[in-house]
Amino acid sequence: MPVLTRSLHYLFAPIIIVFLCIVGIQQLALTWQNWLPKIEQLPYYLFGVSALLALQFNSARITYLSLFLLIFYSLKQGAFIADDLVIFSDEQAFLIGTFIIAFLAISKDRSLFSMHFFKIIIGMILCALLAWGWHVAINLLASLPPKKISDSLSLLLSLYVPIGVACIVVCIFSVWRSTGTDSTIAITLFIWLFGYYMPDQLPISVLFTLIGIAYIYSILAKSYHLAYRDELTGLSSRRALNTVALSLNKHYSLAMVDIDHFKHFNDTYGHDVGDQVLRLVAAKLVKVQGGGKVYRYGGEEFAIVFENKDIEVVLPHLEKLRKKISQYDIVLRNEKRKLTSKADRDVVDSQNPTVNITISIGVAEQHGENSFDNTLKRADKALYKAKDNGRNCVFA
Numbered sequence: 001m002p003v004l005t006r007s008l009h010y011l012f013a014p015i016i017i018v019f020l021c022i023v024g025i026q027q028l029a030l031t032w033q034n035w036l037p038k039i040e041q042l043p044y045y046l047f048g049v050s051a052l053l054a055l056q057f058n059s060a061r062i063t064y065l066s067l068f069l070l071i072f073y074s075l076k077q078g079a080f081i082a083d084d085l086v087i088f089s090d091e092q093a094f095l096i097g098t099f100i101i102a103f104l105a106i107s108k109d110r111s112l113f114s115m116h117f118f119k120i121i122i123g124m125i126l127c128a129l130l131a132w133g134w135h136v137a138i139n140l141l142a143s144l145p146p147k148k149i150s151d152s153l154s155l156l157l158s159l160y161v162p163i164g165v166a167c168i169v170v171c172i173f174s175v176w177r178s179t180g181t182d183s184t185i186a187i188t189l190f191i192w193l194f195g196y197y198m199p200d201q202l203p204i205s206v207l208f209t210l211i212g213i214a215y216i217y218s219i220l221a222k223s224y225h226l227a228y229r230d231e232l233t234g235l236s237s238r239r240a241l242n243t244v245a246l247s248l249n250k251h252y253s254l255a256m257v258d259i260d261h262f263k264h265f266n267d268t269y270g271h272d273v274g275d276q277v278l279r280l281v282a283a284k285l286v287k288v289q290g291g292g293k294v295y296r297y298g299g300e301e302f303a304i305v306f307e308n309k310d311i312e313v314v315l316p317h318l319e320k321l322r323k324k325i326s327q328y329d330i331v332l333r334n335e336k337r338k339l340t341s342k343a344d345r346d347v348v349d350s351q352n353p354t355v356n357i358t359i360s361i362g363v364a365e366q367h368g369e370n371s372f373d374n375t376l377k378r379a380d381k382a383l384y385k386a387k388d389n390g391r392n393c394v395f396a
Contacts, residue, residue, distance in 0.1 A: 003175065011174045014183045015190050018210065022194065025206060043073050046212025053219045057226070059181055060112050061104045062215050064120060067190060073208050075244045087262060094136045094196045095162065099127035100164035101192060105173045111317075134162055163193070180225075182220040187211070213290040230296040232275060233282035241295040241303055248307065250368030253314045255292070255304040256379040257285065260358045260391040262300040269332060269355075276328065277357055284325050288319040303376075311396045318361050318394050326392055329354040358392035363390045365396075 025032070032039065047070040054062035073091065082256040088096065103123050117250035138159065170189050188211055195207045228240040236244075259265075259281055266274035278300065285294045285302055290313065291302040306314045331354050362383030366375045386395035 003179065006178045007175045010172060010178045010180075010183045011186055014080060014187050018187050018190060018214070021210060022202065022207075025202060025210075036205070040077070040203075041208060043208040043212055044070065046209060046216065047073070048296055050212055050215035053216065055112055056261055057219055058109055058111065059182060059219060059222060060109050060120070061107060062184065062219065062349050064124070065101070065185070066212075066215060068097070068124070068187075069208060069211060072097065073204065076135060076204060086283060088132075089135075090196075091159070091311055092132060092194075095131035096128045097164055097192055098166045098189070099131050099168055100124050101185060101189045102169045104129050105170040105182065105189075109181065131162075152181055165195075180218045181219050184214050187214050207261075233296050235282050235286070235296045235302070237346065238295065238297050238303075241297065241305070244293070244295075245372040248305070248366075248372065250366065251308050253306040253309045253311050253363060253365045254379045255306070255314065255318055255361050255363045255376050256297070256376075256383040257281075257302040257304065257359050258383055258387070259300040260360055260387075265355075265357065266346065273332065280328070280330065281325060281357070281359065284328070285321065288317055288321050290314050303354065303379075309361055309394075314363065315394060315396060318363065322359055322361060322392065322394055326356060326358045329356060359387040360391045361394040362386050363394065363396040 017221060047066040051063045051066035051070070054060070054066065094095045105119060105122075107123070161193060167189065170186050176184040191207050191211050194201070195204055201308070228237055228243070229235070229383055230237045259277065262274070265277065282294070282296065282302070285304065288294065288310060290306055292306045292314070295305070297303045304318075361380065362379050362385065364375050364378035366372070370378070382395045386393050389395060
């Protein structure tokens with residue numbers, strides 16, 4: 001996926017959506033202000049639920065953020081200790097939170113019950129110490145006579161420098177990793193900054209409720225991805241196909257696709273190359289025309305569903321797809337390629353052998369007289385006919 005597309009999908013679009021939500025909430029202030037006492041209780045429940053759900057789906061960073069924001073919100077509400085006993089000022093707490101959010105953006109999701117837990121805790125403590133030290137340096141600088149402070153030093157030790165660096169780090173990792181969790185961390189930083197610099201726009205309870213909703217949505221989206229997406233190819237999985245089958249109308253065409261001689265290819269070139277072939281075929285299949293939806297059925301088999309399409313309509317698209325895949329040259333890269341310099345890689349790649357793969361396709365049509373399982377069996381029989389006819393062909 002191009003960098004621009006990733007930036008739009010995983011960074012700008014989520015932040016724009018949250019910004020529009022904030023604007024909408026401001027416009028409806030008269031509606032929800034009567035509910036503010038109950039809204040003030042929502043972050044406790046949302047962060048508690050999101051921490052537990054994230055723990056179940058191995059999203060440790062969401063767990064850490066939920067617990068941190070829960071503690072911060074409780075302190076702001078005076079739930080634990082009185083205001084005069086709080087050791088950090090609002091500015092220090094804000095800087096600590098900014099550093100922790102940036103630190104978790106750099107970190108990876110690991111099991112909460114492992115040595116990585118202690119590394120995260122140490123990292124968060126160091127973030128707090130760094131924020132405290134930076135704030136002390138700013139105060140010392142402010143106490144000096146203006147003549148003794150250069151403009152460059154004053155700018156370097158200002159609050160905007162660490163905040164700017166944190167924003168850059170979070171944005172880079174959101175685009176680079178391109179995951180829902182990293183997008184959620186970017187949203188967290190955006191709302192965190194909004195709440196500090198515009199405290200009069202919305203109550204902290206409303207802003208933290210937005211963050212809690214974003215966390216729960218991110219976890220639910222991840223659970224859906226785990227349940228209905230194939231991890232290797234990124235396609236919808238067989239479970240997704242079975243779910244879609246329940247809502248299909250009585251008119252559709254179903255194509256079963258199988259990579260020819262894949263087991264031999266896998267045994268000859270290794271499983272890593274075999275996985276690359278599966279990804280390549282999946283990338284080609286999703287470009288099928290005619291409105292087909294592609295699923296990974298299992299192993300080297302794929303399924304394509306064409307809703308409201310006759311066989312006569314989909315056959316040209318499938319034939320075109322088969323030709324494209326058969327004509328594509330796969331370069332077998334040397335395993336030691338990464339050890340060579342960048343300048344030598346093109347020379348090494350040009351010397352590597354190329355291979356071609358082919359696919360066989362069986363198609364069946366549904367007009368309401370059969371169930372989805374029977375249509376699937378007929379498509380599977382057509383696939384075997386295609387293989388009996390010499391492979392690398394389409395049989396309906």
